[in-house]
Amino acid sequence: MSSADLPLFRFGIIADPQYAALEPQVEMGRYYANGLAKVGAAIETFNGEELSFVMTLGDIIDRDFKSFDDILPVYDAMHHEAFFLLGNHDFGVAPEHLEKVVERVGMPAPYYSFRRHGFRFIALNGNEVSTFAPPKDHPHRALGRERLAALRAAGADNAHEWNASLSDEQFAWLAGEIEQAKAAGEKVIVMNHFPVYPPCEHDMWDRERIVELLSSQENVVAYLNGHNHVGNYGKVAGCHFVNFKGVVDTESENTFAIIDVHADRMEIRGFGREDSRTLNY
Numbered sequence: 001m002s003s004a005d006l007p008l009f010r011f012g013i014i015a016d017p018q019y020a021a022l023e024p025q026v027e028m029g030r031y032y033a034n035g036l037a038k039v040g041a042a043i044e045t046f047n048g049e050e051l052s053f054v055m056t057l058g059d060i061i062d063r064d065f066k067s068f069d070d071i072l073p074v075y076d077a078m079h080h081e082a083f084f085l086l087g088n089h090d091f092g093v094a095p096e097h098l099e100k101v102v103e104r105v106g107m108p109a110p111y112y113s114f115r116r117h118g119f120r121f122i123a124l125n126g127n128e129v130s131t132f133a134p135p136k137d138h139p140h141r142a143l144g145r146e147r148l149a150a151l152r153a154a155g156a157d158n159a160h161e162w163n164a165s166l167s168d169e170q171f172a173w174l175a176g177e178i179e180q181a182k183a184a185g186e187k188v189i190v191m192n193h194f195p196v197y198p199p200c201e202h203d204m205w206d207r208e209r210i211v212e213l214l215s216s217q218e219n220v221v222a223y224l225n226g227h228n229h230v231g232n233y234g235k236v237a238g239c240h241f242v243n244f245k246g247v248v249d250t251e252s253e254n255t256f257a258i259i260d261v262h263a264d265r266m267e268i269r270g271f272g273r274e275d276s277r278t279l280n281y
Helices: 032-047 067-077 095-105 139-153 168-183 207-215
Strands: 009-014 053-056 082-084 112-116 119-123 187-191 220-225 232-236 239-243 255-261 265-272 277-280
Touching: 009 032, 032 067, 032 255, 067 095, 119 168, 168 187, 168 207, 207 220, 207 232, 207 239, 239 277
Parallel strands: 009 053, 053 082, 119 187, 187 220, 220 239
Antiparallel strands: 009 255, 112 119, 232 239, 255 265, 265 277
16 A cells, blocks of 8 residues: 555544343344443454544443443553543433433533544534433423424424434534634534434434535535434535444444545445445545
8 A cells, every 4th residue: 555545544433332231122123231242342453453533423321320330441442542422322321310421431521522634523412402311400401392392293204302402502613613624724524423314213303404504514524423223324515424333233243433534535444234435525
């Protein structure tokens, strides 16, 4: 491989381990306890490569705050920086633990950004306005009920309480981050638990405004997510939307990816059930 063919950097992706110390629900394709071994196996592969970081796209656990005590130590074996964002199942904890999840996972904030080699990565908190993540009396929970009711009244395919949305404040922050990246000459990769495109029943409630924003900005090259365990892919204008498959769905076959980032493209190398793709920009 000539130096011109070498990527600028590489990173790892894994989605929806959804670990819990539970018997499998075979009819649903949920092998909760097997997440420990599968995440461990993925980390072994990641450790064999030079990676800038590894991102877990949410649903680290399926339920119970104490599930974090089993799965987070598995990541201690990783030789690379581990980043997390949160999914709906990460809030399947007792009410008194809802506000402790971000800190327990070691995240710097519920949503945040970081830079690598001329790229800005934006990690969203897709659960912010929902019926499950905000504390019981928080205005975001009431707003979540309102947004869900409006979508149900409109017959929307994504009107489910296991989906969620961004606050207007976080949406404005996202737009601001993209503008700052543009001023700095950076390309942007957005990461979230929930899909927004192609349209499906697992999408963010506010998918339209997110797709509109990302597809209208020339420096936004990709949106990476989990949540819809079967995976998906679409493109709007110059933005690629990649939905990674869920680890929890199979008894033993794994699914994760390593992404080689070049100046003009990303090469997704899928492992196990994950698809390999080339995303040109």
